[in-house]
Amino acid sequence: MSYFTQLLEGGYEAVHLLSDSRTGLRAIVGMHNTRLGPGLGGTRALATYTSEEEAVADALRLARGMTYKAALAGLPHGGGKAVIMLPRGNFDRAKLFESFGRAVESLGGRYITTEDSGTSTDDMEHVRKHTKHVVGLKERSGDPSPVTAYGVARAMEATAKHVFGRPDLKGLRVTVLGVGHVGMYLVKELHERGAKVWVSDINAASVAHAVKEYGATAVDADTLHRMEADVFAPCALGGAINDATLPLLKVKAVCGAANNQLLTMRHGEQLAGRGILYVPDYAANAGGLINVAQEWAGYDREKAYARASNIFDTIDTVLRRAKESSLRPEQVADRMVEEKLAA
Ligand SMILES: NC(=O)c1ccc[n+]([C@@H]2O[C@H](COP(=O)([O-])OP(=O)(O)OC[C@H]3O[C@@H](n4cnc5c(N)ncnc54)[C@H](O)[C@@H]3O)[C@@H](O)[C@H]2O)c1
Structure with a gap:
């Protein structure tokens, strides 16, 4: 299916393909619906995607899920999610995540990232060197x-x-x-x-x-x-x-x-x-998303728990x-x- 057909049929706003030839970065940021606020969702980094189409489909599917999770939890955020197709063989992971930080920054705040499967708080420390649009940092909200x-x-x-x-x-x-x-x-x-x-x-x-x-x-x-x-x-x-x-x-x-x-x-x-x-x-x-959204707003553990309590x-x-x-x-x-x- 063509990318535009996928975007139109699924109600997506955008798919960004972000690369850096110096580090081998191949990142895809799927943006679903940002009506309620900037997209907030983790970055998945895998070496196992067999095609670019598969990685784009994953980013889009996950971004849509974030729209729904944020909206139902009453958060001022929309659906965004990133996927990094990790290079095969040896590569400098720190430099790769630094270049991903620059890529996130280039989106001007429409997308805020955090860790997900295959990424860690250590990776986000490299991302944060080049963008402020990152949450789930070690000394802030911590483990969700x-x-x-x-x-x-x-x-x-x-x-x-x-x-x-x-x-x-x-x-x-x-x-x-x-x-x-x-x-x-x-x-x-x-x-x-x-x-x-x-x-x-x-x-x-x-x-x-x-x-x-x-x-x-x-x-x-x-x-x-x-x-x-x-x-x-x-x-x-x-x-x-x-x-x-x-x-x-x-x-x-x-x-x-x-x-x-x-x-x-x-x-x-x-x-x-x-x-x-x-x-x-x-x-x-939704508690994990509530926790990182609270970090974006200014971290306060009690407020995060109070909001998670509303899941009832x-x-x-x-x-x-x-x-x-x-x-x-x-x-x-x-x-x-x-x-x-x-x-
Ligand atoms: N961490 C969060 O805050 C968070 C937030 C929202 C959703 N989730 C979801 O919750 C789930 C668990 O997340 P997590 O962070 O605890 O991950 P985790 O990797 O720490 O825990 C997963 C556990 O499942 C076990 N497991 C894997 N395959 C299994 C199998 N076939 N049978 C029995 N056990 C098996 C693993 O050994 C591991 O102990 C995931 O689906 C994740 O996407 C997590």
Whole structure:
């Protein structure tokens, strides 16, 4: 599909191809919708893109996701996301990220970057040498994972209100797939709220930590998927709800931190068909974005947590509207964003 067809069909504003022959930089910045404010989204750096088309498609898809996440969270930001096609072989990473900083600066503030898969706070230290349009810096808002996990716990409380009649996680049986940065903090939040937690992760050390520190019970992934529980919290990679896992689930709701939990829209339909409530991932996991947006506004940890706490109200509204209509929660959330963008 031609780039203009992709942009027009997806409602995008721009795609920037940014290069620097001195460092080998090949960066793509996708801009979706900046009606509510400058695009804010991370930079993904990978050596595995097999074509420029694939990298552009990834940047655009991710930028669109940022528009929706920022708008639903009530942030004054739009959708932007960067992808760097890393050079193969040896290259000077510091110089590459410095040149990326110059590229971000050349966009004049329409796009604010931060770290994402394949980039680190160290990379952003190089980016910041040449642009002020960067957040998630070491000595400022720091690791967003605790705020993301707190937001997911608030989303789960709103879910409990709708499914079990009270916004209380005490005694709730929760299965957590993936106890990495966010998953581990979520297990801590759940433990503090008196939930019963089962965990699974390919990293045995993380599982051992969740068991020792937060009294979680370790199970393998297959057992986790088949368990009779109240809420399943996908906190590993995307696509956790797929043809293999969906028929196994015996939970009342899915509410977790991972991005793109539904492998396809059809899986959302099928979850609903099985009577399992799906909490839209981008609504539940907005805490990390809220945290970096707060850094842009002037970092204040209390304000970041207060805003992440409002995820409860957002999910409450989404689930109420879904109940009152024939739409699924993920469709309601999308509509709420589209109404905001059209207003
Ligand atoms: N970090 C944040 O603040 C944030 C914000 C929003 C969304 N997210 C999303 O949440 C998810 C987790 O992010 P993270 O920062 O905790 O990443 P992470 O890499 O720290 O954690 C992922 C964990 O999943 C485990 N894992 C990977 N494959 C697995 C499998 N097949 N089965 C079981 N466990 C598996 C890994 O071992 C790791 O412990 C991602 O989808 C991410 O995009 C994170």
